[in-house]
Amino acid sequence: MTADTVPMSTKSLFGNTTRTTLRPRYEGSNICTWIGFKHVNYLVEEAVLEHFRGAGLPARTLFEELGLGLDIVDLDTRILHALHMDDLVDAEVVPATKEGDPVLVFKVTLSLERDGQPVKAVASKVKVSLRPADYLRSAAEPPAELAPFAVARLGAHLPDRQVVPVAAPADNTALSQGRGTTAADPVLEQLTEGDNAFGWKWRIPYPYCHFTERLQMSGYLRQMEEVVDLFLADRGISIKQLLDDRKWIPVVPHSRIQILDEALMEEDLYTVYTVEGVFKDFTYTSRMDCYVVRDCRLVQTATGRITHGYALIESRRDWRLVNFDDRVVRALNGEPTAG
Structure with missing residues (x-):
């Protein structure tokens, strides 16, 4: 044919x-x-x-x-x-x-x-x-x-983006690292400096890709879900913690992901999750930006936004939206919390 x-x-x-x-x-x-x-x-x-x-x-x-x-x-x-x-x-x-x-x-x-x-x-x-x-x-x-x-x-249909020089990448995504690293890394430090942001570096796995070589949209959806999970744990309000403490779960009324360039199988993907705003203690919006390093420069491969709220589980069938308390607001804003 x-x-x-x-x-x-x-x-x-x-x-x-x-x-x-x-x-x-x-x-x-x-x-x-x-x-x-x-x-x-x-x-x-x-x-x-x-x-x-x-x-x-x-x-x-x-x-x-x-x-x-x-x-x-x-x-x-x-x-x-x-x-x-x-x-x-x-x-x-x-x-x-x-x-x-x-x-x-x-x-x-x-x-x-x-x-x-x-x-x-x-x-x-x-x-x-x-x-x-x-x-x-x-x-x-x-x-x-x-x-x-x-x-x-x-x-390729999008306007060209600014070329950003990058620090020399660290070799810290060996298989022994499991989910990658959120620790000291020169590229992550460059990407998160001065922002209310969380950075995660991870080797792109085969199951997230398609057509033999590149990360697909469903892979970025998984990436967004994963980085939220890691961010909340890093801020001391992990999903399980809030479930155990108060039966709260995160809910998502809006999400968007846009692919800007290609990310290839087994490249290191740098994902930066930045809190952009907390609104009336009821929802917060965050931005996800994904990068790879090629030829000593950053290539942004995707950007996205997600809006979260919290819901109280009232029964196995029902939930209702709740306002954030001080602990959650401070954690989202990157401020110290009392626990």
Whole structure:
């Protein structure tokens, strides 16, 4: 099969609304039966992949026959109502690509039934790039309809960023380090200096990558979830501590991740988590920035933001949002706490 014979429908890809039903994965239910933000975003991703399948362009065909990797490069998701284990979710994907856009754009809505009534649970905007595969032999030219969205590297459609010289990296991500390091590291120190920030350096593992070489969007979602976990533990308010002390859990109404460049399998990834603001002791927003070091300079590969609040578990089924207390506010602001 060649690019000329792939039975695709760009009319469907760019013009038709797709509807499908999905269920969240069991893995995503970590506290009681609620589904975390990462797995909510996995549902959004799956809805977009189903839209491509419906247009005769599943990710497998794009890669195997056309040499194009389907990469979600921007994922902006608002969670309006909590999803639970075993929920049946109605996913709607509406194409929103405009003439001249360098990426494919989709609006995704996840809805479900609560007490016999339909409820809009999630609203997301997704952007997709098509990355020609150059790991193996060179791929053929993409079909004309898809060519505007093919990029030589992820993030190539974005403005160039400032080149930042970097300190000599330390060799401290050996396998014996496990989850990497958050300790003294010259690059982390450069990236976090003067900010209310937490830094983490980690070797990019194979399971976070796709198309043989690069970190994918779901890997960055896992990275965001992990760095929050490490940050809270570093500030003395780990997730388990607040669960044990007061039955509080973090909840996420909004998250966004944007891929700016490519991060490759087994590179060291420097992740910086910066608290940007605490609002009315009810929510706080943070920024995640990810970097690799190449040719003695920093290359920023992703940026993202996440909004957190806290909820009190009232029963195995119910929770309610609560205000932060002084201990939590001081920890988030990087101030000493009494414990």
